[in-house]
Amino acid sequence: MNTLLAFIAIFSVLVFVHEWGHLFFAKRAGILCYEFAIGMGPKLFAFERNDTIYTVRLLPIGGYVRMAGEEPEQTVIRPGYEVGLVFDDQQRVTEIIVNNKSKHPEAHVVQVERIDLVHDLYIETIDEDSGELVRYPIHEKAMIVQDEVAQMNAPWHRQFGSKSLGARAMAIFAGPLMNFILAYVILLGLFSIAGFSTNQIDPIEGSPAEQAGLQAGDLIVAVDGNATERWQDMQQAIGERPNQDVAITFEREGAQQEVTLTTGSNYVSEIDEEIGVIGVAPLRESGFVAAVGESATTFVDFATSIFSTLGLILTGEFSLDYISGPVGIYNITDSAVAAGTYQVFFFAALLSVNLGVINLFPIPALDGGRLMFLAYEAIRGKPVSPEKEGAIQFIGFALVMLLMIVVTWNDISKLFS
Incomplete structure (x- = not known):
């Protein structure tokens, strides 16, 4: 039980800090963040605050911050569509009901003539009585409701792509950066107190x-x-x-x-x-002054050891036994718990550095892959098309998931060998 609690605690803190880095700098840049998630899969717990839904999900295999504009919007409203509109007291559209309009008797059903959900924020329709074209302004925080799921509309100035290259890069790099800061703080506290x-x-x-x-x-x-x-x-x-x-x-x-x-x-x-x-x-x-330098040196040792392991690929000495998935990390956590509290914190710092470094690898679906696209944009002068980037990210995600499955299977096999 102690091992399970330590594993959950370490995983939760490391992922939370990583994703919080993304969230903090994205919101600071003015990017709308739809969701802040710890874990993957079905929701176990959720609440909403400041335009963001915070969720805890079932599978302990990571987390994410879903930012507006990072992926194609799932809801597309075109001229000719019939939608339901809900207004505020200033006649601004606050909700757009895409389907199941009968469940929303308060909505005014119209046929779309023209609509702009990104820049000018308006919807135009023909008034049934006068036959004239009517334009309704769309509230900046209007909700789009489809299949009874509401999601806030994202005007261009709140989308990821509208921000400067530096602001976008910082929002991506902030995840690994927070893992590095966390690792150093853990080591500094550990060495200051326990020596x-x-x-x-x-x-x-x-x-x-x-x-x-x-x-x-x-x-x-x-x-x-x-x-x-x-x-x-x-x-x-x-x-x-x-x-x-x-x-x-x-x-x-x-x-x-x-x-x-x-x-x-x-x-x-x-x-x-x-x-x-x-x-x-x-x-x-022990002591704070002595711990400052020792923490920095240990941090560097942690980071460089990852590259030493990867270097074995070039010499043909690499083995899957050198890397671990959730099962392997759980087993290492068990050994750390058995060795005492000091080793648990030491292992948490090591894992935080590993998480930060690995996420910076230039692999699509990881933070390093996203930074690679931004670097390409900086050199080329314009971004990769969303369709191409989405396809590459999907392939990268599939490969990462495949590697995780293989590593997890290897971890399980070692339990019975």
């Missing part, structure tokens, strides 16, 4: 480190001549040298010294390898 491992060591009794003369408080600065600025650097350098003689350079009371020792080894089942160990525990450091 982080340093290269100052405390040798375990009887370990190779103690036998070589290392003492508590010694600062390891290099392994076999390779500088180790952080605990992770030293851990990796030692881990790559099981059962080998290594030179350890350390500082004690301001003076550098060097010893040579023979590492031990531990078998790690997750990677099916022996790793080198010297039998030391890290001393920890």
